[in-house]
Structure formats: structure tokens, C-alpha cells
Amino acid sequence: MSLPDIARRSQLFAGLSEVEFQDVLSLSEPLRFAAGDVLWRQGDEGDGLYLVESGLVRIATQPGPIQRDIVDLGPGQVFGEMALLSDEPRIADALIAEDAVLHRFGKAAFTELIESHDPAAHRLLLGLARMLCVRLREVSAL
Numbered sequence: 001m002s003l004p005d006i007a008r009r010s011q012l013f014a015g016l017s018e019v020e021f022q023d024v025l026s027l028s029e030p031l032r033f034a035a036g037d038v039l040w041r042q043g044d045e046g047d048g049l050y051l052v053e054s055g056l057v058r059i060a061t062q063p064g065p066i067q068r069d070i071v072d073l074g075p076g077q078v079f080g081e082m083a084l085l086s087d088e089p090r091i092a093d094a095l096i097a098e099d100a101v102l103h104r105f106g107k108a109a110f111t112e113l114i115e116s117h118d119p120a121a122h123r124l125l126l127g128l129a130r131m132l133c134v135r136l137r138e139v140s141a142l
Contacts, residue, residue, distance in 0.1 A: 003025065035098050049104070057097060
């Protein structure tokens with residue numbers, strides 16, 4: 001399955017036209033990781049938003065000696081949005097559970113797009129807000 005097909009699974013991109021969607025995807029940087037790699041640790045600075053093309057990413061916290069798995073994210077899922085939007089440190093670890101290809105939308109490029117006042121940026125923010133609402137509902141149901 002192609003990256004555009006996988007990315008279209010995410011609610012983040014739901015409101016974008018095909019041209020806008022391709023423009024936003026062009027802002028991403030593909031990155032490869034091996035199982036066992038650490039993408040970031042709780043407390044790290046937020047550097048961007050990530051889209052999973054393939055593999056599995058585990059979001060987990062370590063409030064004590066035992067790791068608490070929060071969620072596993074697979075193809076089409078987006079993560080890292082909270083630190084990007086809040087400009088605060090990461091609140092959990094992001095661990096590569098299976099070999100993965102991720103696409104990073106860097107903080108500077110994402111901020112520039114949002115501040116451009118382009119209608120696509122507004123639709124992207126609306127998609128992000130909807131995605132966050134779904135995620136909050138899922139977490140509160142745990």
C-alpha cells in the first residue's frame with residue numbers, strides 16, 4: 001500500500017483536497033527505525049508530528065519502576081501532536097515495537113503551515129482537533 005493510501009486512513013488529513021493532501025505530505029521526512037529503537041523519552045522536547053507508514057510504535061510511560069503501555073500505533077496513525085501543539089516536553093516514551101517507517105512533520109514546517117492562514121491549514125487543524133478528541137475518549141475509557 002502506498003504512503004498516500006496509508007495516510008488517508010488518518011483523520012488528520014480527512015478534510016484536505018487531493019492537492020492540499022499531496023502538499024502536506026511533501027512536508028514530511030521519511031525515517032526508518034529498527035525494533036527496540038527509542039524515538040523519544042518522556043521529557044524530551046517535541047520535534048514534530050509523526051505518521052506511521054509501516055511497523056508498530058508503542059507509547060508508554062514509566063512513572064515508577066514498571067513501564068505502563070498506553071497504546072500501540074500502526075500504519076495510518078499519527079502521534080506526537082500534544083508536544084507539538086502545547087510546546088511542552090513529551091509526556092510519554094515512544095518506542096519502536098516492530099521495524100518501522102515513520103514520516104516526521106517537523107515542528108518548524110508544521111508551524112509555518114498553520115501560521116500561513118491557508119484554508120488547508122485550517123482544515124488540517126480541524127482534523128487534528130478531531131483526532132485528539134477521539135484519542136482522549138479512548139484514553140478516558142481505559
